[in-house]
Amino acid sequence: MSSPMPQLPPDFERAVGGAIAVAVSTVAERSFFACVDRCDQPDLDEIEAEWLVATVHFHDGPVHGSLACLLPTDLALWLFDAFSGRDPVTPMPRPDQLDDLVGEFANMVCGAWLTRCDTHRVFRLSPPSVSRVRRPAVETGHREWVIVNNRPVAIDWEVAQAPDYTAVRAGL
Amino acid sequence: MRILIVDDSSMMRAMIKRVVKLTKVPVEEILEASDGAQALTLLESYDVQLLLTDINMPVMSGADLLRRVAGNDRWRHLTRVVISTDGSEARREQADELSVRCYLQKPFSPEVLRDVLTDAAAAARL
Numbered sequence: 001m002s003s004p005m006p007q008l009p010p011d012f013e014r015a016v017g018g019a020i021a022v023a024v025s026t027v028a029e030r031s032f033f034a035c036v037d038r039c040d041q042p043d044l045d046e047i048e049a050e051w052l053v054a055t056v057h058f059h060d061g062p063v064h065g066s067l068a069c070l071l072p073t074d075l076a077l078w079l080f081d082a083f084s085g086r087d088p089v090t091p092m093p094r095p096d097q098l099d100d101l102v103g104e105f106a107n108m109v110c111g112a113w114l115t116r117c118d119t120h121r122v123f124r125l126s127p128p129s130v131s132r133v134r135r136p137a138v139e140t141g142h143r144e145w146v147i148v149n150n151r152p153v154a155i156d157w158e159v160a161q162a163p164d165y166t167a168v169r170a171g172l
Numbered sequence: 173m174r175i176l177i178v179d180d181s182s183m184m185r186a187m188i189k190r191v192v193k194l195t196k197v198p199v200e201e202i203l204e205a206s207d208g209a210q211a212l213t214l215l216e217s218y219d220v221q222l223l224l225t226d227i228n229m230p231v232m233s234g235a236d237l238l239r240r241v242a243g244n245d246r247w248r249h250l251t252r253v254v255i256s257t258d259g260s261e262a263r264r265e266q267a268d269e270l271s272v273r274c275y276l277q278k279p280f281s282p283e284v285l286r287d288v289l290t291d292a293a294a295a296a297r298l
Contacts, residue, residue, distance in 0.1 A: 031279035111257020
């Protein structure tokens with residue numbers, strides 16, 4: 001994620017954070033049968049796995065921005081099995097299949113969040129882009145942490161729009 | 173019955189296929205496309221009874237695909253289902269105008285998808 005958005009009022013940031021956490025819960029519980037908890041700042045030193053970063057850009061006319069889900073590979077594998085019904089004796093998913101899975105996860109989180117924000121507008125989502133990092137970069141913008149099946153997941157988000165408009169669209 | 177699944181996520185297509193196989197719907201063939209343009213090509217070549225499509229896709233969106241389908245008499249009897257992350261009222265109204273039988277918002281449970289598929293398949297066989 002690129003630059004911080006200092007123009008956003010704190011109330012709006014809190015509201016977006018809450019709405020995104022609700023969206024993650026909805027997606028993780030409904031489609032992946034996972035448990036989700038809120039969390040402030042997890043201890044990342046205990047995570048040895050590589051992280052996957054799935055980014056979706058959205059655009060609905062007056063509002064545009066992005067949402068990125070950052071999750072450790074071992075959690076991504078668990079989500080893959082839950083979503084696909086993979087038998088543990090079958091081969092592990094290929095990297096491109098795992099990318100597709102976390103991309104779809106981010107896509108669903110972003111869609112659930114935006115739908116909650118404003119049910120009277122249609123929006124466009126970009127195809128997800130997925131990359132791998134050793135560990136999440138230091139937060140430079142807006143970040144929410146949640147715990148999914150006891151593993152940390154970060155959601156980085158950006159919204160570009162005048163505060164007086166976005167404040168009514170926080171999703172709460 | 174022949175089913176066409178249109179989604180740019182291969183994982184989502186695989187998941188939908190898996191649920192289709194869990195239903196008692198008699199399926200002759202399941203076709204797959206990763207965007208609206210590919211779907212149109214398949215619709216031109218195959219006699220499809222049930223179309224399951226995402227909305228946000230590269231190349232050609234599901235909304236554009238549904239407009240093309242609605243505008244062609246040949247596909248008048250094609251039963252259409254939308255499966256999308258966009259659950260807005262505005263998008264649902266748009267879908268209604270394009271004769272979509274059911275609008276399913278992601279995320280959904282497999283049970284909900286099964287029920288939608290069973291209903292849509294029954295309509296497609298009529």
